[in-house]
Amino acid sequence: MTRYNVLLVGVGGQGLLTLGSIIGNAAIENNVHVTIAETHGLSQRGGSLIVHVRLGEGSSPLIPRGAADLIIGLEALETARYIEYARENALVVMNEFLWPPPLAKTPSLNTIIDEAGKRARLYIINANKEAERATGLVVTANTLILGYAIGVDKDFAKLLGGIDVVEKALARVFRGKALGLNKKALRRGYELAVSQ
């Protein structure tokens, strides 16, 4: 009975901890044990960020390299950086967004897409653009990409009890206006995946 491993990667400030929290609360709603190892402190200042979500019994918090069933990447360079974590045939859902660090030269988005595609079942979505279109706010890109990931990864969706349970779990994380907007973003991401 191995645990289901979901790696969240991106840049400090992109809302990775919130994303982890939504998944965790959905797991609770669905009665599945969960641990989420976060990164706090210095790396939150625009640094490379990695969050380990593990679904199922157990409390060892870190995913070994080569054991991630699903990677959700909010930024392309970070997705590429942590691709080692993917197991064979893993799913990788990547935001079509490349954010170069200051003063750095980077490979192109297309090169990353090519290379990542050789290593995993890669899904690309422009979550920033879709989020802005759906809610007017780029910051909801993380919720949108979660909806998308639930749409493409059936095992993940099952562990969280499906899109309705995840939507319900949003109420444990957001209140008021933010809750409505995130519900919209989640649904939109899900639709984009299942309508493919």
Place this chain on the structure above:
Amino acid sequence: MVAIPAKYLLAPAGSKVLLLGNEAIARAAIESGIGFASAYPGTPSTEIIEALAEMAKDVGFYVEWSTNEKVAFEAAYAASLAGVKALVAMKHVGVNVAADILMSSAYAGTNAGFLVVSADDPGQHSSQNEQDNRWYGFLAHIPVIEPWSPSSAYRLVKAAYELSERYRHPVIFRSTTRISHTRESILLEHDIPKNIKTKGVFDRDIKRYVLIPAHGRLLKKKMMEKWNRIIETEGREPFIKIINPGNRKVIIASGIAYAHTIEALEHLGRGNEYTIVRVSLPVPLPRKPIIEICREASKVLVLEELDPIVEQQVKKILFDEGIETKVYGKEYVPLNQDLDLDKVYRAIKAFEGLDPSETPWRPREPIKTEPPIPPRPPVMCPGCPHRNTFYIIKVAANKAGLRNPVFTGDIGCYTLGFQKPFKTQETSFEMGGSIGVAHGLSKTIEEPVIAVIGDSTFYHAGIPPSINIVYNKGRAIVLVLDNYYTAMTGHQPHPGTGYTAIGEKTYRVPAEKILESIGFKTYVINPMNVRESIEKVVEAYKAYREGGQVAIVSRMKCALQALRDARRAGIKLPVYGIIEDKCTGCMVCVNLLACPAIIVPEDGKKPRILPELCAGCGLCAQVCPFNAIEVIRPGDPDWIKAWM
């Protein structure tokens, strides 16, 4: 299922909630009935007091951010002397700051449960070292409890308070980054108590509380008695648990190593072949269960993070008993970095004599490109006032003819100034160190010396060394970076902020008043006004060259907080853009400022500002030699208020 209130930390017994390890510690402390909590922030301990501060008014206990760990410790310890249950929290290096009172507290003991939470940082995720604070248990004769997960932390905090009350002794509760910063689903077992004791009595007892040598000698004897009693009688659940007794192969796993061990054995399919001793009281390690389990064992593997603290005790216990079972430990797991499932899996395989390079997981081949994927170290945020200040003090040094100054540095967001293009942090050892080090250098080198220190760090440990400069005629400039908050650890208030931990208004203690009364001629600048600030700093440097004692306070709100305040108040901030026709592609803005909002697109000719990242500080516009950077989306007329 029980309904979860907005403040999920106050949820009733029976609720299942997602708690960060630090929140689990906070909730358990509330359930245990604490009346007093204090701390100085520090990763990975900060969220304990943040969580408690949020609940303080609802539940009715006292919480504060103290000026440093020593003060926090003294305050919480005093509460426990008055009979009020107390908690003090700090990061591992904070215990160094509080070590003096820590030692004494073990001599005098306590009158109500008292927990010293030390959040260690194996792997150095956010710290200057990865010291193993379980050693402090030996040094001070204070028992150390270590959990293996957030949910175990929740239960063990309560057990630790009972232990503390049983012996009227402080207890160190040692968490680590991977416990403090992991969320787990946790079933709450108890409600929040109704009657919290926040007031007590100080029963005078000079022989106990005045540690003159004659009293100390007697107190030490009592302390040793407690210590030995703990070793003899606490070798039971929940501190020591034996799983699968009767096997000849034994793993003794302390703290988080236990969590890794269980899963590694599952992957190996060897769970039933081992007797596991789960250790949550690593210091002092109770003798009896160790003797009992190891006497019949064929071989023993001790798994623990960092130093071989349990391993050495096991070896001593077995040696004293004449038990010859071979004990292994640090042969198989490293002395540095955090442990994980992979490392523990390989350790157990090697211990079994199997090939440790074979694991069930196969990493993908890393992506290699040209140019390669660049590293992404943390950087100063767009709009960060430290960027402005660093730019200003370097330009001013050139203007004032201050040649080749040495910038001693400190700990905080501004430490990032060690990087190009600023390099205005050339040392960083420990909090407050910039000023003492600057003084010593100023006495021994020719170059001018500037100590660069954050505001919170100044209040924490920067004041005695500032006095020392003036008293001993040192030749260093003190520069305080006042961004109103302890930004690095998440914007906790401090004595310069004007608010307490629970958001109540209080006195402000401005840094310039302190510096002036010490004897520094103190210049205050607002680094958003770049030109005016450069002039003032040039003046300060000149006064310094003429032999004056000079200090500078650079005051501008942390950009993250300014953005937050703007959002809350519905204030629109200006956004800058680069006018393509005017831009010559000289890259001055890029190379002098390294702002994450300014990027160079793939074609690499002219930089661009990402509008969604621009904080509107305007520094780039003031730096551009061709006036090619302008406001492209004006802010509200009073936008500057968000920054004040």
